[in-house]
Amino acid sequence: MSIRSDPDVSLTANGFDVDRSAGRLGDLESANDLLGDPRALRATMQERGYLFFRKLIDPTIVSEARLEVLGKYAVLGEIDDRHPIDDGIAGDGEAVSAVNLRAFSESIRSGYWYRRVTDGPEVLGVAGDLLDGVVQIFAMxxxxxxxxxxxxxxxxxxxxxxxGTDRIFSAWIPLGDxxxxxxxxxxxxxxHRSERLLSGYLRADADRDGLQWLDDDPVSVQEQYGDRWLTADFEAGDVLFFGMHTLHxxxxxxxxxxxxxxSSDTRYQRADEPADPRWNGADFEGHGGSRVFYPGLGRWNNADFQDEWKDVDDRGRIVLREETDRDRH
Ligand SMILES: O=C(O)CCC(=O)C(=O)O
Incomplete structure (x- = not known):
């Protein structure tokens, strides 16, 4: 494949090596030539399970969103501002346990430039073409x-x-390269054509059925459900759309x-179809409880690393779970 990634740095997913050979790893194919042709966009989404656009959004807009978001993470110490903020160099994150994470997370999601990216005419336009009607973005x-x-x-x-409906598309948008x-x-x-996924996993409801990640091992996933892993050297302005059945x-x-x-992921559906209450409405329920979307921080060696949602108290401050046996190993 043509990715520029440093050949000396091995590619891993969930700690497992990813095989770079041509039969295992390939490039996402651009769909830029289909822009403005809704029928072709729909047919190609059905065929490929994804649509990848280079520079769908003006990169200067994405750069504004990047700076807006990174500046807020720098306040928590998550970005080390002894380097230029735009470089996104990790900090010590010392303030994370002391701040109102609920308010922090809301401030990221409601930022002007962030919304300009996720709710802008470029992304909504493609979503509208894919869904052949007026679309709305999920509130989350x-x-x-x-x-x-x-x-x-x-x-x-x-x-x-x-x-609500299963006619939904996700957009994965890198905020920077x-x-x-x-x-x-x-x-x-x-x-997206895997019979095995369609007849089992895809019938589940993640919350009612207590789903965890489907798998961690890229090779075993590949052997069971599809062909090559596809990716790109993403650049500011690129957008990757995919459907609800595409494994990623x-x-x-x-x-x-x-x-x-x-990066950012957002979902789009037709405005005249029912919406999933987990993520839509003024006070959407999410995965229930008093929780905030704040993925990562595995070095805290806490079960929350397995979980993108953190328990918070009534002031929005993180409540770490008891360390479990699984965390210790
Ligand atoms: O960005 C990621 O790491 C995961 C994004 C994702 O799972 C999604 O867009 O559905």
Whole structure:
């Protein structure tokens, strides 16, 4: 494949090596030539299970969003501002346990430039073409700050999003350049056609059925559900859309310079179809309880590393769970 990732830094996902050979790892194919042709966009999404656009959004808009978000993480010490903030170099995160994480997380999701990216005409336009009607974005938005050493398990979005309709598309948007060694997204080619997923996992409801990540091992996932892993050297302005049945995850962030990966995932559906109450409405319920979306910080060696949602008290401050046997190993 053509990714620029440093050949000396091995690519891993969830700590497992990812095989770089041509039969195992390939490039996402650009769909830029289909922009403005809704029928072709729909047909190609059905065929590929994803649509990848280079520079769908003006990179200067994405850069504004990046600075807006990283500046807020710097306040928590999560970014080391002895380097330029835009470099996204990880800090010690000392303030995380002391602040109101609920208010912090809301401030990221409601930021002007962040919303300009996720709710802008470029992304809504493609979503509208894909869904052939007026679309709305899910009220919940998932900005992700992924520190060196962190990643994301393999899953499909369907079981997490489908209590309203299953006609939903996710958009994964890098907020800045993101190479595979820095934790780029990876989608499994042809997984959206996997009978095995369609007849089992994809019928589940993540919350009612207590789903964990489907798997951690990129090779075993590949052998069971699809073909090559597909990825890219993502650049500011790029957008990757995929459907609820497309299996995906992320490379571990192994940045040799300690750079954090910043990205966003958001979901879009038709405005005239029922919406999943977990993520929609004024006071959406999420995964229940008093929790805040704040993935990562595995070095705290806490069960929350397995979980992207942190328990918080009534002032929004993190409540760490008891360390479990599993965390210790
Ligand atoms: O960015 C990531 O690490 C995971 C994103 C994801 O799972 C999604 O977009 O559904």
């Amino acid at each position: 938005r998932w900005p992700r700050f992924v520190r060196p050493g962190e990643g994301c398990g393999f899953h499909c979005d369907g079981p997490y999003m489908n209590r 993101v190479t595979p060694t820095e934790g780029a997204l990876m989608v499994l080619e042809n997984s 995850g992320a490379f571990d962030n192994r940045s040799p310079v300690g750079r954090c990966r910043l």
